[in-house]
Every structure is written in structure tokens, then in C-alpha cells.
Amino acid sequence: MKLNIAGNNLVELAFSEQRNGYLKHNDLNGINRPGYAKEKFRFLGPVDPFTEKTLYENYEIIAENLKVYPKVVVYPRGTNLPGGHSGFYSSSSHEIQIVDAYYLISTLAHEMRHAYQYIYLPDLFFADRITSAKEYYQARIELDARQYERHYCIYREYFDEYESCEYSESQIKLFLTGKITAQDIGVDNHYYLENPQYPKVVSRNYHEDQRGSYVEVRKPIQISSESRPTKSKSMYVNSNIKFWIMFLFWPITLLWFSFKFLQRACVWFIDFISDLWFDLRYDKGGFMKKILIILSILLAIIVGIGVLSF
Known part of the structure; x- marks a missing residue:
């Protein structure tokens, strides 16, 4: 069966x-x-x-x-x-x-x-x-x-x-x-x-953005271009202050961006290794496909470096 x-x-x-x-x-x-x-x-x-x-x-x-x-x-x-x-x-x-x-x-x-x-x-x-x-x-x-x-x-x-x-x-x-x-x-x-449960309108990226649930109560009101509120002066001032702080302390800013990038890279690498290990145990076909793709990419990089060196 x-x-x-x-x-x-x-x-x-x-x-x-x-x-x-x-x-x-x-x-x-x-x-x-x-x-x-x-x-x-x-x-x-x-x-x-x-x-x-x-x-x-x-x-x-x-x-x-x-x-x-x-x-x-x-x-x-x-x-x-x-x-x-x-x-x-x-x-x-x-x-x-x-x-x-x-x-x-x-x-x-x-x-x-x-x-x-x-x-x-x-x-x-x-x-x-x-x-x-x-x-x-x-x-x-x-x-x-x-x-x-x-x-x-x-x-x-x-x-x-x-x-x-x-x-x-x-x-x-x-x-x-x-x-x-x-x-x-x-x-x-x-x-x-x-304990009743009633339907709610929730966005698909509800958890991806970690913003909590969104319940739509009514349709958004469309505002004409004439009546649309303009950005306040304080918003521009705040954005300028942030920009100059980041510019003046650029080593800290660069370190912060590097840390965030490294954090995302580590999460991706752990997920990738976990997927490989899981495929090796339960999906041999998927594991072989991934290994072939990795080897193809490495071969392409080696060939590319070799062509550029000549």
C-alpha cells in the first residue's frame, strides 16, 4: 500500500x-x-x-x-x-x-x-x-x-x-x-x-514582519491630492539628524550593518545545512540535486577565476 x-x-x-x-x-x-x-x-x-x-x-x-x-x-x-x-x-x-x-x-x-x-x-x-x-x-x-x-x-x-x-x-x-x-x-x-472564533482579515506577511495581527475594520478612505496632508517639517528634521549621526559615526554604522548581514547569513547557512541533512536522511533525490547545484556553482566560479587570471 x-x-x-x-x-x-x-x-x-x-x-x-x-x-x-x-x-x-x-x-x-x-x-x-x-x-x-x-x-x-x-x-x-x-x-x-x-x-x-x-x-x-x-x-x-x-x-x-x-x-x-x-x-x-x-x-x-x-x-x-x-x-x-x-x-x-x-x-x-x-x-x-x-x-x-x-x-x-x-x-x-x-x-x-x-x-x-x-x-x-x-x-x-x-x-x-x-x-x-x-x-x-x-x-x-x-x-x-x-x-x-x-x-x-x-x-x-x-x-x-x-x-x-x-x-x-x-x-x-x-x-x-x-x-x-x-x-x-x-x-x-x-x-x-x-469560545467562538470570528473571521478576521490578516495579511500574508503577518509573522514575517513581526508586527502583530491586522484586522481591517473598514475600507480605507481615498484622499484627493489637494487635501492630502503634507509632511511636517519635524519629520524632515528628524530624518536629517539620523543621516548626520550615521555619517559622523560611520565606523559604528558600518559595524552595525556588518553585524546584521552576518546574522542573516548565519541564519541562512544554518537553514541550508539543516535542509541538506534532512534531505540526506529522507529525500536522497533532493539531496543529490542540491549537491550537483553546489558543485556546478563552485565549478563555474573556478572557471571564471581561471579565465580572468589569463
């Missing part, structure tokens, strides 16, 4: 986003910083050693696939999370809460996909209206996360867990068509009535 990992497969899509440069790491001012799985997990009860090892292994794969590195809190079996769910992602703390269960990897993949949505697709994350259990299950972010967890189970060949996800999906369809109740699938509809 193999799924053709192409086209609409979300795991392969994330790989292709990385290869094409569309999915770039965003550290969210440090809280999404890459790290070892053992550093990210906190267990609040006893967990089977095999389960713990499997969680660590799959966390690192999913984290590199989606470029998200949230903290994870694992509760003991029997714990009741709000709403009757087995997992939650908190965007404010970039933390996942999951309850230990027999099939746990799909839950981890599901919640880490929510982290991906929040960081890289915020305009979709905020665009859903969720005021009931039915709206929750029909929301785009939830449909996407459920699809990703199923694709990931197939990708990792966890076929039993995939079948469990498919069964859950069939139960959700029965609930959405009114054949069974929310209570039958273990979901508390009152939770959504008490």
Missing part, C-alpha cells in the same frame, strides 16, 4: 515548498527556534519508552518538513482537554498539548500542521468562523490539518494509524450529516459556543 507522493499530497508539497524557496524558516522572535526533540517535549506522566522514542523521531521529521518547532506537552492517558479533543495548539505560546493514546503520531502531525498554518498561512488561519462543532470540523484549517495527518501516516507507512484516521473521518461525516451527535464522537459543542 503506497500513496503516490505528488500532486495533492501535503507532505510532498511542503518538501517542494522548501526546495523552491517558498517555505523559509521564521523563528517568531525566537520561540520557533530549531532544536532537538528531547528539548521540546515535556511529559506530565509515565509514557512507554517506545512511544517516547517514536514521538521524538516523528517530531523531528514533521518539524523539518513544515519548518515549525513548537514545544509539546504530553498528558497521561485519560486526561480530558477542553472541548473533548485529544490535542490543542496554542499560538500565543507556540505550544502543543496532546493526550497519550495508542495512535498518537497522527495527533502530533495534526497539531504541528496547525502551527504551520498559523506561522506561514495566517490569512487563512484567521479567516474561519467557528461558533459550533460543525463549523469547527468544516473549517479550512481543520480540513487541511486532518488531510495532512492522513498523508503523513501514509508517507511514514503507519497504515494502521491511517485506517484509524479514516474511521474518525467517517464518523465526522456522519456527524456533519446529522446522523450522529457531537456527543457520539466525544466533542463538546458547548465549548465552541462559549
Whole structure:
């Protein structure tokens, strides 16, 4: 049983986003910083050693696939999370809460996909209206996360867990068509009535610019050229002062720009090495392509230097 990992497969899509440069790491001012799985997990009860090892292994794969590195809190079996769910992602703390269960990897993949949505697709994350259990299950972010967890189970060949996800999906369809109740699938509809979420307009670069969420209340008013306010004199004075300070203390300015450039270069280099290491372990074809590109660039530089030296 193999799924053709192409086209609409979300795991392969994330790989292709990385290869094409569309999915770039965003550290969210440090809280999404890459790290070892053992550093990210906190267990609040006893967990089977095999389960713990499997969680660590799959966390690192999913984290590199989606470029998200949230903290994870694992509760003991029997714990009741709000709403009757087995997992939650908190965007404010970039933390996942999951309850230990027999099939746990799909839950981890599901919640880490929510982290991906929040960081890289915020305009979709905020665009859903969720005021009931039915709206929750029909929301785009939830449909996407459920699809990703199923694709990931197939990708990792966890076929039993995939079948469990498919069964859950069939139960959700029965609930959405009114054949069974929310209570039958273990979901508390009152939770959504008490914690509603309304759609907001959010820019795609919401997190890239680190400016916080933007909610559009009304359309901007167009101002004619005659009534458009002119820049005040103080604004020009302030800009001139900044320019002369930077000019007079040019060694410090140059050092500051060099530091910022070096910082960006280090982040890019770490991401690049991380991608190479990940491709070497899980995507040999992508690794060979990158190595060939690097060798081609180095060869072109050597040839160019040789031509210029003659």
C-alpha cells in the first residue's frame, strides 16, 4: 500500500515548498527556534519508552518538513482537554498539548500542521468562523490539518494509524450529516459556543514582519491630492539628524550593518545545512540535486577565476 507522493499530497508539497524557496524558516522572535526533540517535549506522566522514542523521531521529521518547532506537552492517558479533543495548539505560546493514546503520531502531525498554518498561512488561519462543532470540523484549517495527518501516516507507512484516521473521518461525516451527535464522537459543542472564533482579515506577511495581527475594520478612505496632508517639517528634521549621526559615526554604522548581514547569513547557512541533512536522511533525490547545484556553482566560479587570471 503506497500513496503516490505528488500532486495533492501535503507532505510532498511542503518538501517542494522548501526546495523552491517558498517555505523559509521564521523563528517568531525566537520561540520557533530549531532544536532537538528531547528539548521540546515535556511529559506530565509515565509514557512507554517506545512511544517516547517514536514521538521524538516523528517530531523531528514533521518539524523539518513544515519548518515549525513548537514545544509539546504530553498528558497521561485519560486526561480530558477542553472541548473533548485529544490535542490543542496554542499560538500565543507556540505550544502543543496532546493526550497519550495508542495512535498518537497522527495527533502530533495534526497539531504541528496547525502551527504551520498559523506561522506561514495566517490569512487563512484567521479567516474561519467557528461558533459550533460543525463549523469547527468544516473549517479550512481543520480540513487541511486532518488531510495532512492522513498523508503523513501514509508517507511514514503507519497504515494502521491511517485506517484509524479514516474511521474518525467517517464518523465526522456522519456527524456533519446529522446522523450522529457531537456527543457520539466525544466533542463538546458547548465549548465552541462559549469560545467562538470570528473571521478576521490578516495579511500574508503577518509573522514575517513581526508586527502583530491586522484586522481591517473598514475600507480605507481615498484622499484627493489637494487635501492630502503634507509632511511636517519635524519629520524632515528628524530624518536629517539620523543621516548626520550615521555619517559622523560611520565606523559604528558600518559595524552595525556588518553585524546584521552576518546574522542573516548565519541564519541562512544554518537553514541550508539543516535542509541538506534532512534531505540526506529522507529525500536522497533532493539531496543529490542540491549537491550537483553546489558543485556546478563552485565549478563555474573556478572557471571564471581561471579565465580572468589569463
